Amino acid sequence: MDDERVRLEGIVSALELKISELDEDNVAVEEAARLRAELDEAYEQIDASDLTDDAIDDLMDRLDDLQDILEDFADSDTDWDDEEKEEEAEEAEDDEDE
8 A cells, every 4th residue: 555545544544533433412513613624625635646546436435424424413413503504604704804
């Protein structure tokens, strides 16, 4: 396995561990947002890599599974999406003020 594959496997494995340790009934909005950002970054790094198509597909499938888990956590807490939308609105207002 080449260095890039090992590095990307490490990123995906770390995300899998972080998400597996989450308490489904008590996921903080900030934590979920941070994990989503980490997932997005991992998607970008894998997409930009020089790995074989099969290796990329394998890593992307694992990230897709993690994304599904985060979405399931969001569905289990109806306030979660509302809080996230409020945060996005506040950020947009802050951007307008700058």
